[in-house]
Amino acid sequence: MPAISLPADLTTRPLRPSDTYAVWEVIAAQEKHDIGSVEIEEADLVAEWQRPSYDLAGSSIAVLDDDRIVAYAELMGGDRYDAAVLPSHRGRGIGTWLAAWIRDLARSRGSQVVGMPVPEGSDGDRLLTELGYFVRWTSWVLRLPQGATIEERPLPEGYALREATEADHEQAWHVIEDAFLEWSDREKSTFEDFAAEVWQRPGFEPWHLQVVTGPDGRIAGASFSTIAEEGRETYVAKIAVHREHRNRGLAQSLLVAAFGTGREHGAVSSCLSTDSRTGALSLYEKVGMVPDSVWVHRATNL
Incomplete structure (x- = not known):
């Protein structure tokens, strides 16, 4: 995969525990753009980052435009990462750069494969497809219709x-x-x-x-x-x-x-998520739940 640099006007640093709201804003804006709704909560980030085993500073990077976080990535485990780029900052190579940064970090920790979930058909899905990432599994957000x-x-x-x-x-x-x-x-x-x-x-x-x-x-x-x-x-x-x-x-x-x-x-509504590894999709559909969005876990061998 070709090397790429960040635009010269952007800077980087590791994430800090105090960044949860700023990162939530980036993810929320990306989800709103990609699937029309916001699934993430700031409390999700707080919970994940406060895990005793998690080295936030050593496993993450924030991309800043002046003092504002406009993109981020973090290696959540050996083969799973999360990343997001503000829609207003897409098309500048930030996502490609973050993907390369994650690959280097995962490889340095001995991982054989690394990937992340992206909404099917989204900008992130298209980017990772262009980078040669394959689909490891598919997941669905299912909702129980209101009432x-x-x-x-x-x-x-x-x-x-x-x-x-x-x-x-x-x-x-x-x-x-x-x-x-x-x-x-x-x-x-x-x-x-x-x-x-x-x-x-x-x-x-x-x-x-x-x-x-x-x-x-x-x-x-x-x-x-x-x-x-x-x-x-x-x-x-x-x-x-x-x-x-x-x-x-x-x-x-x-x-x-x-x-x-x-x-x-x-x-007033209820939801959950499941993926193709569990074989549970049909079970949830049988009790009246309806798929609301489809995500694919795209990964690459290291």
């Missing part, structure tokens, strides 16, 4: 659904992470990193983390949801059922509970 509900499914005998307590945190971590690792090729998040993104996330309330317990009293399934301040939407960020307790309707019960509790707290 619609998911039909409740009674829990099997011996099962119970409730808000998680602090005593449930470790079990919830194991259930969710172990389930995700059945299809996700990555290391298991530490308990401390999981905590930073769940109950230590800004605005966390007890109802955001709900669990289903089995006949033995142990956690059989769990869901973590948030509620956006803008648009008042419930977003189910994580939902999982232990493999020994599947095919009993537990996931549907957790969804009903998350969306229903969100409505009680002012949400």
